Amino acid sequence: MEFRHLGNSGLKISEIAYGNWITHGSQVEEDAAHGCVKQALEEGITTFDTSDAYANTRAEAVLGRALKGQSRRDLEIFTKVYWPTNNRGHNDSGLSRKHIMESIDGSLERLQTDYVDLYQAHRYDVDTPLEETMEAFADVVKSGKALYIGVSEWTADQISEGHRLARELHIPFVSNQPQYSMLWRVIEDEVVPTCEELGIGQIVWSPIAQGVLTGKYKPGQAPPSGSRGTDEKSGAEFIKRWLKDETLERVAKLEPIAADSGLSMSQLAVAWVLQNSNVSAAIIGASRPEQVTENVKASGVKLDADTLAAIDDALGDLVERDPSLTRDQTPTVRPS
Numbered sequence: 001m002e003f004r005h006l007g008n009s010g011l012k013i014s015e016i017a018y019g020n021w022i023t024h025g026s027q028v029e030e031d032a033a034h035g036c037v038k039q040a041l042e043e044g045i046t047t048f049d050t051s052d053a054y055a056n057t058r059a060e061a062v063l064g065r066a067l068k069g070q071s072r073r074d075l076e077i078f079t080k081v082y083w084p085t086n087n088r089g090h091n092d093s094g095l096s097r098k099h100i101m102e103s104i105d106g107s108l109e110r111l112q113t114d115y116v117d118l119y120q121a122h123r124y125d126v127d128t129p130l131e132e133t134m135e136a137f138a139d140v141v142k143s144g145k146a147l148y149i150g151v152s153e154w155t156a157d158q159i160s161e162g163h164r165l166a167r168e169l170h171i172p173f174v175s176n177q178p179q180y181s182m183l184w185r186v187i188e189d190e191v192v193p194t195c196e197e198l199g200i201g202q203i204v205w206s207p208i209a210q211g212v213l214t215g216k217y218k219p220g221q222a223p224p225s226g227s228r229g230t231d232e233k234s235g236a237e238f239i240k241r242w243l244k245d246e247t248l249e250r251v252a253k254l255e256p257i258a259a260d261s262g263l264s265m266s267q268l269a270v271a272w273v274l275q276n277s278n279v280s281a282a283i284i285g286a287s288r289p290e291q292v293t294e295n296v297k298a299s300g301v302k303l304d305a306d307t308l309a310a311i312d313d314a315l316g317d318l319v320e321r322d323p324s325l326t327r328d329q330t331p332t333v334r335p336s
Contacts, residue, residue, distance in 0.1 A: 001012075017049050018286070019048075052085050118149070126334070151176050
């Protein structure tokens with residue numbers, strides 16, 4: 001496993017992180033979840049990403065139990081705040097001071113830790129003044145409950161303004177967590193250049209496009225039994241947009257490229273996002289330990305210019321690059 005700095009901070013994280021967005025507390029039983037976390041640790045992963053909203057707080061609790069007994073100083077634990085949790089009361093979402101202060105305490109209790117290494121705003125909150133949000137984050141950091149702060153799916157302008165306030169408050173704003181893959185490159189034109197200028201690193205999710213870039217989904221065929229494409233509990237709604245025959249036909253063209261590189265399709269996909277120097281880590285998920293073992297082999301892989309060009313040629317105009325799609329990730333009203 002290789003390690004990278006999180007943005008321009010002094011914190012190093014494993015360049016492949018383990019995330020439990022869809023799996024823990026919903027898709028897989030707890031024993032299986034613990035098995036995946038154990039395998040991640042054995043493969044050298046030290047960075048674990050979760051959120052209070054995943055499985056309505058259950059994912060945090062599962063991760064806390066799975067990591068119990070591990071040396072805390074050897075881990076980097078990330079979580080997030082924004083989406084509704086618990087009873088979904090009128091203050092149980094967003095980035096208000098009240099919700100942030102209550103949420104960090106709940107997350108720490110479920111994760112069985114005194115602090116998280118990174119506390120992230122899971123979306124931008126249009127209903128709360130940004131100054132209120134950043135001042136609350138500053139108090140979380142200064143109380144020792146989080147070491148660094150970050151955001152997820154913020155636009156370049158939102159990141160710039162948040163970073164300005166963080167500097168004024170003397171707190172380290174070091175990361176953004178966007179979707180990023182061979183198929184989804186919307187951060188490249190605006191978000192990445194802004195983050196490079198500000199010293200903010202990307203912790204990217206869905207580098208395998210919900211499993212489509214593994215090659216397991218074939219054009220003209222139904223999704224394999226037991227796959228994410230057939231299981232509503234494991235995010236079938238998120239993968240549907242990739243299951244068009246046109247997409248799957250282009251993805252199939254990646255198979256010889258992966259083979260020529262000595263990689264599996266999933267390893268090629270994870271390695272591809274890690275070629276971007278602004279990416280600090282790629283988040284992988286798993287429902288079986290062997291999936292962890294498969295994907296961590298992408299760590300340290302260097303893809304040459306010819307391979308990168310061949311990938312671009314194979315996918316062609318199927319690649320989504322429109323930066324306005326990041327703005328579409330900001331809810332127009334606070335969810336309830």
